Amino acid sequence: xxxxxxxxxxxxxxxxxxxxxxxxxxxxxxxxxxxxxxxxxxxxxxxxxxxxxxxxxxxxxxxxxxxxxxxxxxxxxxxxxxxxxxxxxxxxxxxxxxxxxxxxxxxxxxxxxxxxxxxxxxxxxxxxxxxxxxxxxxxxxxxxxxxxxxxxxxxxxxxxxxxxxxxxxxxxxxxxxxxxxxxxxxxxxxxxxxxxxxxxxxxxxxxxxxxxxxxxxxxxxxxxxxxxxxxxxxxxxxxxxxxxxxxxxxxxxxxxxxxxxxxxxxxxxxxxxxxxxxxxxxxxxxxxxxxxxxxxxxxxxxxxxxxxxxxxxxxxxxxxxxxxxxxxxxxxxxxxxxxxxxxxxxxxxxxxxxxx
Numbered sequence: 001x002x003x004x005x006x007x008x009x010x011x012x013x014x015x016x017x018x019x020x021x022x023x024x025x026x027x028x029x030x031x032x033x034x035x036x037x038x039x040x041x042x043x044x045x046x047x048x049x050x051x052x053x054x055x056x057x058x059x060x061x062x063x064x065x066x067x068x069x070x071x072x073x074x075x076x077x078x079x080x081x082x083x084x085x086x087x088x089x090x091x092x093x094x095x096x097x098x099x100x101x102x103x104x105x106x107x108x109x110x111x112x113x114x115x116x117x118x119x120x121x122x123x124x125x126x127x128x129x130x131x132x133x134x135x136x137x138x139x140x141x142x143x144x145x146x147x148x149x150x151x152x153x154x155x156x157x158x159x160x161x162x163x164x165x166x167x168x169x170x171x172x173x174x175x176x177x178x179x180x181x182x183x184x185x186x187x188x189x190x191x192x193x194x195x196x197x198x199x200x201x202x203x204x205x206x207x208x209x210x211x212x213x214x215x216x217x218x219x220x221x222x223x224x225x226x227x228x229x230x231x232x233x234x235x236x237x238x239x240x241x242x243x244x245x246x247x248x249x250x251x252x253x254x255x256x257x258x259x260x261x262x263x264x265x266x267x268x269x270x271x272x273x274x275x276x277x278x279x280x281x282x283x284x285x286x287x288x289x290x291x292x293x294x295x296x297x298x299x300x301x302x303x304x305x306x307x308x309x310x311x312x313x314x315x316x317x318x319x320x321x322x323x324x325x326x327x328x329x330x331x332x333x334x335x336x337x338x339x340x341x342x343x344x345x346x347x348x349x350x351x352x353x354x355x356x
Contacts, residue, residue, distance in 0.1 A: 023114040024121060027104060031118070034079065034087065034101040036094035040123050044156060045149040046073040047128040047238075050119040052112050053090075054080040056134040058271060060089050062183055063134050068098060070138065071148035072130070076123055078115050079103045113247055120241045128152050131237040136167070136265040137186065138238075141320045141331045145343035154338050155259055161245050162208075162256035163238035164215050165263045166328055168192045169222050170317070171270045175306035185268050191314040194326050196225045197233065206248060211260035213330050222309050227297050238263060260332035264323055270309060274301075 040048065049067045053060065067075055077090055077099060093099035100123075104115055116131050123129070130138055140151055155163065170189040198220040202210065217234040224230050235251035236258070244255040274297075301307055315326075323329040 023111075024118055027106065027111060027114050027118040028122075030104050030106050031078075032103045034094070034103050035091050036100035037074075037097055038100070040074045040076070040100065042073075042124070042127045044127070045152045047130060047148055047152050048072055048074040048076060048124060049130050049132055050076050050078075050116060050123065051132050051134060052078045052080055052108070052115050053082065053086060053134050054108065055082050055084045055086060057082075057085040057089060058183070058185075058273075059134040059268070060086050062186065063137070064090065064093050064099060066137055066186075067132075074098065074100065074123075076100045076102065076119050078119055080108050080112075080115075081105050113250055116250070117247055120239065120247075125241050128155065128238065128240045131235075131239070132265065135268045135271075137268070138165070138263065138265050139320055140263040141261055141324060141329055141335065142339040142343075143320055146339050150342050154335065154342075155240070158257075158259060158334075160257050160259035161240045161242060162236045162253050163259045163261065163263055164202075164217075164330075165235055165237045165265055166218060166323075167233040167235065167265050167267045168317075168323075168328070169233070169267050169269060171222065171309040171314075173310045173314075175308045176270050176274050177272055177306035185271050186266075189268050189270065190317050191310055192317060193222055193225075193311075193314050194328055195313055196221050197328075198224070198230070203252065206252060206254040208254060209257040211258060211332065213260045213332050215258065215262060215330055218328075223297075226307070226309060229297070237265070260330075261335045262330045264320065264329060266317070 042048070049072050051063075056063075064075055075093070075098065079087055079090075079101060081103075087101065090099060090101055094101050102119075104111070104118075106115070120129055120131070132138060140148075142151070146154075169192060171191050172188045173191060174188075197218045199216040199218055202208070202215060202217055217232060219230050219232055221231075221233055232251050236253040236256065239245060239253065239256070246254045248254050315322075320329060324331055
């Protein structure tokens, strides 16, 4: 159901705004600038990446290189107390002006959402940003023929303020062992599955203005099949913050105008050394419900033998068009027409056709 912005309950909106600005000030008081630009000059059609990070040296260089190559104009990293080489590696980009690095040592589990809100409103008010963890790599329908700035231009034309992003857990064909992760994980971890996804409707009562297209949330996936966990695999992580839009947890939003397309993040959670990271997460206990999901992982893991996620039902990733054909991603006829008009190459006219 679509809910007009004018119907927002004013008392609830006021309460949310007061809470947001209280935590903005509180988090801001605990933020230290490490390196990189303190002010990021923005245009209406650019997009930046915002990420809360900690101990992700196996990801960070690939993460930064990927997003800069995708056309994101800047990356803001909020370090939460890394003890490995994460800051050392990321700081090389900060010295070149492509990355801003901040540090906030407030407890991750309690304040991650507020750290995201802080970065969004400091660096991206009325401009587009992507909230991404260091193991998430964004892609979108038509990326083979439409630039990121053209995608943003389309979203602006629709007056959208949030885009639903589907998370796709990626894994290798071989067992995941305890050895150190390789930097070519995007090549080796090219498999995913859709038959284990459990679609559910987007919750009502969040005062969002939803499009007519069949957008839905996904739960489960390979983590349900292997670990008996049922994580939410969808989130509104591509957003254009304004005075109304509010993050609800780390996956949902309220008071947003939702776009008529969905995008994807390829999620590389299952790298070599996964069992060690699970043990570390449980020891810290800062994830959702005291790292309850990680405890489910630990119950199934064996450091000696490793664990194999791949099955005959697994699918090798080919790109966003494949995900449209599999009904994982949604695109409207309006967006298909936009891509056909925006692309200069002849194949663009059929790049977003739905397979029969």
